[in-house]
Amino acid sequence: xxxxxxxxxxxxxxxxxxxxxxxxxxxxxxxxxxxxxxxxxxxxxxxxxxxxxxxxxxxxxxxxxxxxxxxxxxxxxxxxxxxxxxxxxxxxxxxxxxxxxxxxxxxxxxxxxxxxxxxxxxxxxxxxxxxxxxxxxxxxxxxxxxxxxxxxxxxxxx
Amino acid sequence: xxxxxxxxxxxxxxxxxxxxxxxxxxxxxxxxxxxxxxxxxxxxxxxxxxxxxxxxxxxxxxxxxxxxxxxxxxxxxxxxxxxxxxxxxxxxxxxxxxxxxxxxxxxxxxxxxxxxxxxxxxxxxxxxxxxxxxxxxxxxxxxxxxxxxxxxxxxxxxxxxxxxxxxxxxxxxxxxxxxxxxxxxxxxxxxxxxxxxxxxxxxxxxxxxxxxxxxxxxxxxxxxxxxxxxxxxxxxxxxxxxxxxxxxxxxxxxxxxxxxxxxxxxxxxxxxxxxxxxxxxxxxxxxxxxxxxxxxxxxxxxxxxxxxxxxxxxxxxxxxxxxxxxxxxxxxxxxxxxxxxxxxxxxxxxxxxxxxxxxxxxxxxxxxxxxxxxxxxxxxxxxxxxxxxxxxxxxxxxxxxxxxxxxxxxxxxxxxxxxxxxxxxxxxxxxxxxxxxxxxxxxxxxxxxxxxxxxxxxxxxxxxxxxxxxxxxxxxxxxxxxxxxxxxxxxxxxxxxxxxxxxxxxxxxxxxxxxxxxxxxxxxxxxxxxxxxxxxxxxxxxxxxxxxxxxxxxxxxxxxxxxxxxxxxxxxxxxxxxxxxxxxxxxxxxxxxxxxxxxxxxxxxxxxxxxxxxxxxxxxxxxxxxxxxxxxxxxxxxxxxxxxxxxxxxxxxxxxxxxxxxxxxxxxxxxxxxxxxxxxxxxxxxxxxxxxxxxxxxxxxxxxxxxxxxxxx
Numbered sequence: 001x002x003x004x005x006x007x008x009x010x011x012x013x014x015x016x017x018x019x020x021x022x023x024x025x026x027x028x029x030x031x032x033x034x035x036x037x038x039x040x041x042x043x044x045x046x047x048x049x050x051x052x053x054x055x056x057x058x059x060x061x062x063x064x065x066x067x068x069x070x071x072x073x074x075x076x077x078x079x080x081x082x083x084x085x086x087x088x089x090x091x092x093x094x095x096x097x098x099x100x101x102x103x104x105x106x107x108x109x110x111x112x113x114x115x116x117x118x119x120x121x122x123x124x125x126x127x128x129x130x131x132x133x134x135x136x137x138x139x140x141x142x143x144x145x146x147x148x149x150x151x152x153x154x155x156x157x158x
Numbered sequence: 159x160x161x162x163x164x165x166x167x168x169x170x171x172x173x174x175x176x177x178x179x180x181x182x183x184x185x186x187x188x189x190x191x192x193x194x195x196x197x198x199x200x201x202x203x204x205x206x207x208x209x210x211x212x213x214x215x216x217x218x219x220x221x222x223x224x225x226x227x228x229x230x231x232x233x234x235x236x237x238x239x240x241x242x243x244x245x246x247x248x249x250x251x252x253x254x255x256x257x258x259x260x261x262x263x264x265x266x267x268x269x270x271x272x273x274x275x276x277x278x279x280x281x282x283x284x285x286x287x288x289x290x291x292x293x294x295x296x297x298x299x300x301x302x303x304x305x306x307x308x309x310x311x312x313x314x315x316x317x318x319x320x321x322x323x324x325x326x327x328x329x330x331x332x333x334x335x336x337x338x339x340x341x342x343x344x345x346x347x348x349x350x351x352x353x354x355x356x357x358x359x360x361x362x363x364x365x366x367x368x369x370x371x372x373x374x375x376x377x378x379x380x381x382x383x384x385x386x387x388x389x390x391x392x393x394x395x396x397x398x399x400x401x402x403x404x405x406x407x408x409x410x411x412x413x414x415x416x417x418x419x420x421x422x423x424x425x426x427x428x429x430x431x432x433x434x435x436x437x438x439x440x441x442x443x444x445x446x447x448x449x450x451x452x453x454x455x456x457x458x459x460x461x462x463x464x465x466x467x468x469x470x471x472x473x474x475x476x477x478x479x480x481x482x483x484x485x486x487x488x489x490x491x492x493x494x495x496x497x498x499x500x501x502x503x504x505x506x507x508x509x510x511x512x513x514x515x516x517x518x519x520x521x522x523x524x525x526x527x528x529x530x531x532x533x534x535x536x537x538x539x540x541x542x543x544x545x546x547x548x549x550x551x552x553x554x555x556x557x558x559x560x561x562x563x564x565x566x567x568x569x570x571x572x573x574x575x576x577x578x579x580x581x582x583x584x585x586x587x588x589x590x591x592x593x594x595x596x597x598x599x600x601x602x603x604x605x606x607x608x609x610x611x612x613x614x615x616x617x618x619x620x621x622x623x624x625x626x627x628x629x630x631x632x633x634x635x636x637x638x639x640x641x642x643x644x645x646x647x648x649x650x651x652x653x654x655x656x657x658x659x660x661x662x663x664x665x666x667x668x669x670x671x672x673x674x675x676x677x678x679x680x681x682x683x684x685x686x687x688x689x690x691x692x693x694x695x696x697x698x699x700x701x702x703x704x705x706x707x708x709x710x711x712x713x714x715x716x717x718x719x720x721x722x723x724x725x726x727x728x729x730x731x732x733x734x735x736x737x738x739x740x741x742x743x744x745x746x747x748x749x750x751x752x753x754x755x756x757x758x759x760x761x762x763x764x765x766x767x768x769x770x771x772x773x774x775x776x777x778x779x780x781x782x783x784x785x786x787x788x789x790x791x792x793x794x795x796x797x798x799x800x801x802x803x804x805x806x807x808x809x810x811x812x813x814x815x816x817x818x819x820x821x822x823x824x825x826x827x828x829x830x831x832x833x834x835x836x837x838x839x840x841x842x843x844x845x846x847x848x849x850x851x852x853x854x855x856x857x858x859x860x861x862x863x864x865x866x867x868x869x870x871x
Contacts, residue, residue, distance in 0.1 A: 018390065025390040034336035035329020039468050039517075040550040041393070044802040047468055075329035084328055091327040092319060095772055098191030099518030100326035101469040107327055129810040133802060135468045136191045136518040137776025139813040 004068050008033070009077025019065035024048045026064045027074060035075035035104040039133075046132030049105035050074050056112040058131070075104035078111055086152070087111045090145040098136030106132050106142050114146070118153045162186065162237040163244065166224040169252070169295040172245035173202070179273045179287030181206060182214045183242055186226030187234040188489055189321070191518040192832050193769035194234045196320045198242050200765050204313045205246035205306055207270040208286070215321070219512040220495045228490035228592055230521075230659060231628075232733050232830030235765065239828055247303035252295060257284050308825035314765050315824075334487055334514040335472045339543040342474075343374070345385035345535045346396040346549065347607070348403065349556060352796035353617075353656060355405040356380045356610075364402035368395055375399065376538045379612035383535050385544060393549070410794035411654045417459050417857070420564040420585040423652045426622050430645040433627045433635045433731055440646050443568065443581050450570035450578055452682050458567070458671040459857040461789035462655050463560040464799065466807060469517030470548040471524030471557070475536035481508050482536065486529040487516020490592060494526050497593035497601025498533060501608045501615065520661035520780065520832070522592045524548055524557045527606035534607055554805060555797040556606060559790055560660030561587035562653070563630070565671035569640075575683030577694060580640035584668055585648040588620030589629045591658035606656075617656075622649045627730035633665040633837060636672050637728050638694040654792060662833045665729060666781065669837025670844065670858075673725035677845045678854065687845065688724060699760050699821075700728060703737040706758035706819050711739030719743055720753060721850025725841035727834070734761040734831035735821075738778065738838040740846045741814075748862035748869075750786055750847065752814035755839070760821040762829040770831055771818040777835035778816055783808035785840040787859050 006013050008031060015030045022041075027033045027050065039047030041060045048060040051073040078085045084092060087110050097103040106129065113120055113128040120128070125146055134142075166172065166186075174182045183202050189195040199213040216223065226238055250270070257275040258265035267279045276283035308314075325331035350356065357380040365375050368384065373395050376383040384399050386392045412419070428435040446453045474485040482504065488494045491511040499506040516525060532546040548556070563586035570579040593604045602608045603618035623629035631647040662669075680690035688708045695701055704726050711722055721744075726737040741754040757774045764770055787806045791798045799805035840858070848854050853868045 018388075021390045025388075028336070029389055032338075033329070034332070037333070037335065037469055038547070039470075040802060042550060042801055044550075045468060075327075079328055084324060088324075088327040092323045095193075095320050095323060095768055097320075097323060097326045098193075098772070098776055099468075099515070100191065100322070100331055101333065101467075101517035103326045104329045107329075126809075126811040132810065133468055133807060135466055135780070135807070136520070137779030138772070139779055139810055140775040140816050141772060143810075143813065 004065070006064070006067060006072055007070065008072045009074060017064050020063045022060050023050070023062060023064045023067055024059040027059065033074045033076050037101055037104060039101065046105040046109065047102050049108040049132070051108055051112055054112065054115060056109045075107050078107065085111070087114065087149060090149050091142070094141045094145040094148065096138055096141035096145045098138050102132060102134045110142070110146055114149055114153070119150055160237045160240055162224060162226045162241045163299060163301065167298050169245050169249050169297055169299055171224050172242055172299070173249055175286050175290040177287050177291030179285050179291065180212050180214055181208060182216060184216050184223050185238045185242060186218055186224040187229045187238040188218050188513045190229060190489065190520070192773055193320045193766060194238070196318055196769055197235055197765040198239055199321065200313050200318060201239050201243045202246045204311055205243055206250055208273045210313060210318060212273060217513055218491055220491050220510055225492045228493060230489060232729060232832040232834070234830065235828045236830050239765065243305055244301055244303055245299050247305045248297065248300045249295060251303060252297060253286060253289055256289050260284055260289065308763060314763070315767060317768050318766055320769060331515065333469065334474060334485055334516055335469055335547060337474050337485060337514065337545065339474070339476070342543040342545055343385040343387060343539065344389040344392045345383055345532070345544050345546040346392055347531050347546070347552065348382040348384065348396055348400045349552060350380060350405050351407065352411055354408040354410065356408065357382065357403060358406040359404040361402035364398065368399060374539055376535050378534065379614055380610040381534060381607050383531065383546070385535055385539060407795070411792055411796065412652065413794050416461065416562045416653065417564060419653055420562065420650055423650050425585065425651060426649040428622055428647050430631045430634055430647055433631070435622055435624050435631055435647055441644055443644065446570040447578050449572045451573040453568065453570040454678055454682055455568045456675055456678060456856060458565045458674060460563050460667045460670065461858060462562045463660060463784050463788050464554065464790055464805060465519035465521050465523040465557055465660055466805065467517040467519040467523045467553060470550055470553040471516065471528040472545065472547040473529040473532035474543060474545045475529070475532035476543040477536040477540045481510065482533060483510045483512070484529050484533060485512050485514040486525060487514060488525045488529055489522070493592065493594045494529060496595050497605055498530055500598060501530070501602030501605055502533065502537070521560070522558055522658040522660070524553055526593050527556070530605040530607045534611070551800045554800045558591055558656045558658035561589065561657040563664065563667040565667060567671055567675045569675065569679055571679060571683050575685050575690070577638070577640045577679065580636070581644040582634060582672065583646040583648060584630050584634055584664060585650050586630045586664060586667070587650055587653045587657045589657065589659050589663040590620065590623045591618065620649060622647065627732070628663060630664040632663040632730060633668045633727055635731060637697060637700055637731050638691070639696055640694065655790065655797070661780065662836045665727070665833065665837050666784070666840060669725065669727040670840040673727070673838060673841030674844050674856065677723070677848065691726060699735050700726065702821055703735045703758040703760050706821060707737035707739045707756050710756040710758065710817060710819060711741065714754070716741060719850065721846040721848065723842045723845025723847070723849055725838035725845060727837045729830070729834040734759055734829040734834035736774070736834035736838055738835060738842040740842040742843065742846045742850060744847060744851050744865060748865040750860055752782060752812055755814050755816045756819065757816060757835055758819040758821065759831060759834060760823060760829070761831040762823050762826040764820055764822065765828065767820055770820060773832050774818045774835045775816045777833065778839045779808060779813065781836035781839035782843060785843050785858055785860060787861070789859050
């Protein structure tokens with residue numbers, strides 16, 4: 001076990017962790033940030049995605065020690081002034097979840113995508129979400145949420 | 159009257175009003191992402207004239223919630239929705255009568271809005287909270303109570319935000335997987351390599367080392383689990399424990415071709431008429447009638463499909479004295495309680511089962527099994543809460559699958575292209591293996607870990623399900639007007655994999671077969687497939703969804719290399735009607751690209767239109783995934799589909815634009831719609847592939863290998 005400091009959702013957090021333990025388990029079990037989910041533990045499904053320095057990263061395999069100097073942001077940390085971010089609000093408005101187990105990962109991936117590219121085309125969107133599985137079939141709603149965000153972004157830019 | 163109401167006939171069992179005027183609804187149906195809680199809240203809010211926000215819905219738990227069996231079969235809106243509607247209508251009438259007395263006015267002068275009852279004459283008013291807050295109603299539900307007329311609806315049928323959406327989008331929702339309790343230990347199971355393997359030898363030195371490191375090992379016959387404080391450490395320790403076991407592999411899994419086994423193995427065969435199997439001899443397949451001009455045969459097949467929940471199943475359990483509590487994502491807390499109490503030799507009253515959200519799947523996944531796993535570990539470690547999660551591999555390899563099936567169809571056309579003879583035999587394993595109320599000893603057999611403990615119970619021997627449109631014969635009986643259809647269900651023995659309920663049961667495979675075969679017949683008759691369906695269909699609502707989907711599909715441009723297909727069914731010939739149109743392309747690499755889908759649905763009175771549309775979109779996507787990608791694979795040593803690489807599912811890159819057309823039927827009874835779209839979706843894809851390429855695919859999944867092999871003949 002080693003004591004380390006992680007920057008999580010804008011705050012330094014002291015944790016006692018096995019350095020080789022995947023980041024996901026530390027976030028969920030030590031910091032109580034259970035938004036990111038364990039879906040496979042194999043980096044195959046996307047449910048555990050978090051932002052590392054703004055980029056989406058799967059947290060179920062890579063060791064916590066890799067992220068000591070990183071800015072880690074989870075789905076909880078995307079909220080703005082205690083309310084949903086615009087991406088989260090678009091998911092809510094479009095009903096972009098059924099059971100919701102995959103939702104946090106998709107919110108994180110969408111946030112990262114739209115930060116890089118305000119007007120992604122469908123191919124770019126698909127590439128960003130390709131590693132995210134959903135079993136209930138909420139895909140159409142996620143795509144619609146992204147469409148509304150693109151339209152809003154276009155309005156803001158005018 | 160629904161069975162939900164017959165079992166729970168009192169208003170108080172469904173509805174209560176707090177002193178603050180908030181309405182609490184007790185439903186026995188669980189929200190598994192299908193938005194049933196939103197629909198039920200809308201129904202209650204409408205009948206009681208209160209805002210949707212003032213409705214609370216309690217979690218489903220034994221001893222508190224109405225016993226509504228299992229959340230399955232697209233029954234929730236028809237059973238629970240209707241029960242809540244009548245409970246609320248009865249309560250409303252009671253509240254008005256009470257208010258009339260309190261306000262000393264004629265009840266006819268009273269108006270309800272926003273939880274307030276006001277007299278038009280005196281302008282005096284009283285709130286629900288003041289009238290009824292904290293008190294029981296003490297009256298039975300009147301099944302004939304006047305419900306609000308559809309033209310007066312202000313909430314039902316309007317857009318609503320699904321309950322819990324904000325929590326899901328912000329990561330604040332609590333799944334079973336996220337629960338924690340003081341002193342809680344994490345646990346994992348160590349399963350054998352396959353169903354029939356049994357523990358031969360456990361390396362005691364390795365176990366002692368793990369125990370010295372602070373882990374608890376639970377070893378009971380061939381049931382093996384490990385618990386400890388840190389979740390990741392437990393996962394690693396479970397791997398060490400797994401390496402310390404020597405398994406007796408017994409005979410392994412049967413490796414005969416499943417499609418051969420489906421029609422060669424021993425089986426129970428029953429004729430089906432009007433949707434019900436009959437305990438009678440199966441009639442021989444007769445020679446084509448004298449007026450037969452053309453006779454076609456075809457055999458359609460589907461492999462085993464898994465539920466494939468994105469989150470592996472999990473349960474939290476704590477044993478205190480003789481009491482045992484379990485938090486579970488089971489779709490049936492009462493039947494789980496009955497089966498588990500029987501299996502553990504407990505009094506049902508000592509077992510308290512509470513629903514908590516899990517990952518969706520639409521069917522019987524590992525939820526009930528993992529609850530039994532957690533119970534076994536919790537009982538071995540009394541007083542310690544145990545959160546037991548399956549691994550991805552546990553879920554993939556051990557969940558009960560949707561059975562493989564074969565459908566053999568034969569039909570004759572007269573010279574005018576009318577169907578004059580129809581035969582359809584379906585073959586498959588059971589879909590009916592949920593824990594359930596039944597004869598003593600039967601329930602425990604349906605809980606996986608109880609087959610592996612020292613006192614192990616035998617695997618259950620399935621019997622043919624005999625009710626209307628269940629199991630293998632769901633949607634076997636076509637809605638079309640065919641003279642004297644010969645319909646046979648075959649429950650096949652000795653198939654290799656464990657099976658149970660998966661969304662639509664046999665409906666997906668049967669509708670796939672019927673609706674593909676109709677296109678084949680239409681082609682033989684030289685008739686447009688839509689026209690061919692309509693000429694054999696009298697039901698006006700069925701015709702309406704087909705016409706709506708066909709019209710929508712015809713709109714828009716179809717590039718020359720794309721194909722279009724359409725299919726229809728009414729789920730269980732009694733629930734929602736759905737027609738699905740698909741436009742797709744077979745690419746040069748033989749992958750199928752889905753471009754567009756149109757779904758026309760008639761679900762009677764629509765309660766939550768956005769929720770219904772979402773169920774239709776999700777149903778299409780799940781069925782498209784089954785059709786294009788999915789097949790559980792295995793060999794002698796066990797299931798080989800053990801992760802998402804070896805069991806691929808549909809991804810974002812192939813999600814088509816889906817247009818949902820809801821045909822409004824204001825004031826008509828609710829029709830369950832959660833499973834309506836899957837069957838026609840599979841067939842519409844197959845029909846569109848035929849249209850695009852000339853290839854008729856009769857065995858799922860439609861992978862590039864299958865398409866190339868079919869093209870080469």
